[in-house]
Amino acid sequence: LALFDAAHIGTLHSFCFKLVREHFHELGLDPQISILDEGQTRLLADETLEEQFNLHYENSDEFSRAAQDLIKIYGNGRDEKIRALILRLHHYIQTRADSEKWLAQQIKNFSSAEPIQWREWFAEAVFNWRDEWLPVLENLKIENPKAAECLEILKSNSADFFRKILAADENYPVRKKTILRQPLEDFFDDAKFLNSLAATKENDPLAEDWNWIRGHMKTLLQLAKEFSENFSGRKRADGVLDFYDLEQFALKLLWNFETETPTEIANRWREKLKFIFVDEYQDINAAQDKIISALSRDGFFSPSPRSSGERVGVRGIEIKSLLTSALSSKGGEGEKIHANRFLVGDVKQSIYRFRLANPKIFRDYAQNWRGKNGQTIPLAENFRSRESLLNFVNSVFAPLMREEIGGVNYDDEAQLKFGSPETRAAFSLAKNPEAGTELLLRFKKNRNENSEADDDLADLEESEKEARMLALRLRELKNSGHEIWDDEKKIFRATDWRDMAILLRAPSGKSEIFAKQFEQIGVPLHVERGGFYDSSEISDLLSLLQLADNPLQDVPLIAVLHSPLVGCSLDELAEIRLLQNGQFWFALNLVQSPKSKVQSGTRAKVEKFLERFSRWRKMAKQISLSQCLEGILDETHYADWLKAQSRGAQKFANVQRFLHLAEQFDQFQRQGLFRFLNFVKAQREIDAEPEVAPVA
Numbered sequence: 001l002a003l004f005d006a007a008h009i010g011t012l013h014s015f016c017f018k019l020v021r022e023h024f025h026e027l028g029l030d031p032q033i034s035i036l037d038e039g040q041t042r043l044l045a046d047e048t049l050e051e052q053f054n055l056h057y058e059n060s061d062e063f064s065r066a067a068q069d070l071i072k073i074y075g076n077g078r079d080e081k082i083r084a085l086i087l088r089l090h091h092y093i094q095t096r097a098d099s100e101k102w103l104a105q106q107i108k109n110f111s112s113a114e115p116i117q118w119r120e121w122f123a124e125a126v127f128n129w130r131d132e133w134l135p136v137l138e139n140l141k142i143e144n145p146k147a148a149e150c151l152e153i154l155k156s157n158s159a160d161f162f163r164k165i166l167a168a169d170e171n172y173p174v175r176k177k178t179i180l181r182q183p184l185e186d187f188f189d190d191a192k193f194l195n196s197l198a199a200t201k202e203n204d205p206l207a208e209d210w211n212w213i214r215g216h217m218k219t220l221l222q223l224a225k226e227f228s229e230n231f232s233g234r235k236r237a238d239g240v241l242d243f244y245d246l247e248q249f250a251l252k253l254l255w256n257f258e259t260e261t262p263t264e265i266a267n268r269w270r271e272k273l274k275f276i277f278v279d280e281y282q283d284i285n286a287a288q289d290k291i292i293s294a295l296s297r298d299g300f301f302s303p304s305p306r307s308s309g310e311r312v313g314v315r316g317i318e319i320k321s322l323l324t325s326a327l328s329s330k331g332g333e334g335e336k337i338h339a340n341r342f343l344v345g346d347v348k349q350s351i352y353r354f355r356l357a358n359p360k361i362f363r364d365y366a367q368n369w370r371g372k373n374g375q376t377i378p379l380a381e382n383f384r385s386r387e388s389l390l391n392f393v394n395s396v397f398a399p400l401m402r403e404e405i406g407g408v409n410y411d412d413e414a415q416l417k418f419g420s421p422e423t424r425a426a427f428s429l430a431k432n433p434e435a436g437t438e439l440l441l442r443f444k445k446n447r448n449e450n451s452e453a454d455d456d457l458a459d460l461e462e463s464e465k466e467a468r469m470l471a472l473r474l475r476e477l478k479n480s481g482h483e484i485w486d487d488e489k490k491i492f493r494a495t496d497w498r499d500m501a502i503l504l505r506a507p508s509g510k511s512e513i514f515a516k517q518f519e520q521i522g523v524p525l526h527v528e529r530g531g532f533y534d535s536s537e538i539s540d541l542l543s544l545l546q547l548a549d550n551p552l553q554d555v556p557l558i559a560v561l562h563s564p565l566v567g568c569s570l571d572e573l574a575e576i577r578l579l580q581n582g583q584f585w586f587a588l589n590l591v592q593s594p595k596s597k598v599q600s601g602t603r604a605k606v607e608k609f610l611e612r613f614s615r616w617r618k619m620a621k622q623i624s625l626s627q628c629l630e631g632i633l634d635e636t637h638y639a640d641w642l643k644a645q646s647r648g649a650q651k652f653a654n655v656q657r658f659l660h661l662a663e664q665f666d667q668f669q670r671q672g673l674f675r676f677l678n679f680v681k682a683q684r685e686i687d688a689e690p691e692v693a694p695v696a
Contacts, residue, residue: 008273012288016246023253023265030239041242042682043675045090048231049083052223066219074216082220089224090231094244095356097251097290103225110218115210122206126194130154133187146172146180150187162195247287254294266294274340281345281365283357296341339374347408348401363407381419386427389436390416426485426492442469463510467517474500475523497524512536519646527650532689533680537642537651538658540565542680544632547613548620549673554584561588565636566609572602612636620673626662633659657690 008015017035024031036044056064075081093099109117134154140147146168153164169188172180181188197205235241241249254266262270276296278284284292343365350359370376382390394415401410408414418428425431442465481494502525504510511531518525532538540563543556551557561568561576568576575598580587591598591606598606612635619628633639633655642651665676683689 012278012291013243013246016250016291019253019265020241020246020249027249027252029236029241029249032239034240035246036235036240036242038686038688039679039683040240042686042688043679044234044238044240045087045231046083046678046682048234049086049227052227052230053079053083063219063222066215067223070216070219070223082223085220086224086227089220090228091244092356093224093228094248095285095287095358097255097286098257099248099287101257103221103228107218107221107225110214110221112214113211115206115214118206118210122194122197129190129194133190136187140183144180144183147184150184162191162198165191166195247291250291251287251294254291262294269295270297275342276340277342277344279344280349281343281362282347282350282359283345283352283355284361285357286361289361292341297339344379347406348397348410348414359407378413380413380415381417383419383424385416386432386436387418387421387429388432388434390418391429392435392437440469440473442466461513463513464517467510467514468521470502470514471518471521471523475521478523515647515650532654532657533684535651535654536563537638537654540638541629541655541658542677544616545673545677548617549677551585551613552583557584557588561609564641565638566605568602568605572599572605575599575602576606624662624666625671625673625676626659626666629659629662661690 020027020029021031021033024033053067056067058064071077071079071082093103096102134151137147137151137154141151142148149168150165153161153168158164165188169181169191199206232245235245254263254269255261256263273295276292278292343362345359345362347359347363350357353359365374366376368374394410397410398415401408401414403409418424421428444462477495477500478497483492484495484499485491486493502514504514511527512535515525515527533542539559543559543563544565546553546556547560558573560566561573562570576587576591577584579590579596579598588606589610590596591603592610596603616628616632619631623631639652639655642648642655645651662676665671665679
């Protein structure tokens with residue numbers, strides 16, 4: 001414990017950043033390097049792609065023509081799909097430990113005229129298909145003569161067994177085809193498909209498909225390589241890195257890929273680090289795993305009684321990681337064994353596969369470290385939940401999770417156990433037999449079924465109905481004095497609003513709906529995340545900025561005019577629209593004409609807005625974006641107006657966070673209104689939102 005403060009505790013990326021900064025000269029980096037967040041990274045990537053594609057559109061060399069053909073054929077003449085593919089490919093490559101080697105090998109593979117790997121995969125698929133159906137046909141052969149016939153064909157290993165199987169499917173006893181073929185329908189469909197890929201004297205389907213796509217795949221890979229090089233050069237010039245760079249640069253410092261051995265830097269760190277503990281290992285990728293492997297010492301596992309200190313350490317992990325399995329690779333006797341990794345994770349909780357995490361890495365450790373190579377310690381005890389809730393969770397997942405589907409068997413080792421029953425008797429089934437889970441079911445009416453006229457929910461959308469039902473139930477629990485356990489006072493007490501939480505699968509688009517419905521029911525709700533850019537106050541400000549960038553945009557213009565920033569009603573907007581067809585901006589400017597017959601109130605609003613808007617556009621070009629926004633808010637008193645509205649404190653906090661976002665962007669290189677709007681667009685595309693503290 002005395003040395004605890006000296007331990008390196010933090011995220012993997014913080015360690016990589018420390019390593020990169022210490023060895024910036026070896027990597028040829030700026031010593032004052034800074035890290036881009038996800039939104040800034042996406043903005044820079046989009047700009048790099050734009051420059052890259054523009055060059056290929058301008059040029060007519062062989063590679064540029066190949067890129068143009070790729071866009072025509074696979075993008076239908078538009079490059080958005082190809083750009084998205086390049087970004088996906090780039091991100092995948094960056095998560096590999098052998099990124100450059102892998103990409104070079106793929107380009108080499110698709111340069112070959114022969115589909116070598118495809119043929120290997122096809123042979124493997126046929127072999128696996130045969131092994132899968134042999135036991136099925138064996139079980140059916142007694143009652144199904146056709147299954148027995150097909151079984152003998154598969155066992156014969158004949159070179160043309162596909163042809164024989166398809167021939168068998170043509171010949172059935174009278175009036176028995178349906179009953180005999182139905183259990184074998186998938187078998188015959190698979191055989192027909194696999195036979196369509198098999199080479200014959202007349203044609204070779206695999207080779208035909210290969211030669212059709214290999215040129216385009218090679219071009220896509222080369223575009224990804226070119227993008228990675230351009231993107232890397234752009235970041236070096238700006239003195240910035242993204243999170244993938246931290247991993248790849250750390251790998252270069254720690255691992256020699258020519259000799260497949262740790263570097264001198266890695267060996268020095270191995271001497272410094274006595275033990276390595278890593279949590280959430282199910283969400284690791286190959287590059288991150290290689291970094292941790294480079295820092296870890298190799299050795300062997302020798303079964304021996306654990307000391308009391310080790311037991312305390314493992315017990316602490318059990319308490320902290322309720323649903324995990326811990327893997328420890330440790331030494332045995334004496335000083336000659338030095339393996340020192342301790343990994344904690346749970347594949348059932350793997351939620352970052354969309355970020356290219358690979359839970360199979362952790363599963364492989366769990367399998368390989370059993371026995372002489374290490375030790376696997378299941379941490380299935382749960383110390384927070386009631387026993388009835390754990391039993392419900394187990395009953396749901398036991399029949400669903402299997403090795404062949406999710407890579408995990410929900411067996412006795414994986415099922416949740418009620419932890420510390422002696423000290424938590426109040427939460428046991430014996431003392432607390434009521435159900436720990438409640439399902440609220442709302443039955444939807446048929447489309448043809450008319451709603452009753454007095455139905456309060458008739459005009460509500462599905463999400464609104466869901467939110468209203470939940471708010472009513474929570475209010476009922478609160479008013480009925482439903483009891484929960486107070487961990488501080490160690491007693492049961494009546495529930496309060498602060499004890500309740502709502503988890504949505506995807507809060508974006510729903511958070512505002514829930515907030516409104518809960519307010520109508522009288523249930524306080526603090527929205528912590530999701531829907532930031534969709535909130536009305538941020539949408540108003542973004543529309544105004546889009547308009548300042550280009551006023552010839554009807555949707556942002558009408559949104560601003562209808563917002564509290566101007567205050568035009570729908571009737572007033574219709575009045576303006578009638579002045580002239582075409583773009584709304586030109587109709588708006590006609591309001592000031594002496595010949596226009598709009599109402600005086602409408603004219604006053606429009607003239608005031610156009611005068612202000614002219615000044616705001618000039619401000620946007622002369623001062624920083626954050627200062628421009630502050631000036632607009634001061635002049636319109638928009639932020640102050642928000643405070644007087646329902647949920648005003650939260651809306652005001654959103655506006656302040658938006659201002660802070662603009663201030664942060666002002667510090668970024670090549671800032672400006674157009675780039676800020678692209679930055680926001682990039683954030684929305686990757687579902688990244690600025691966090692806003694909940695307001696009471």
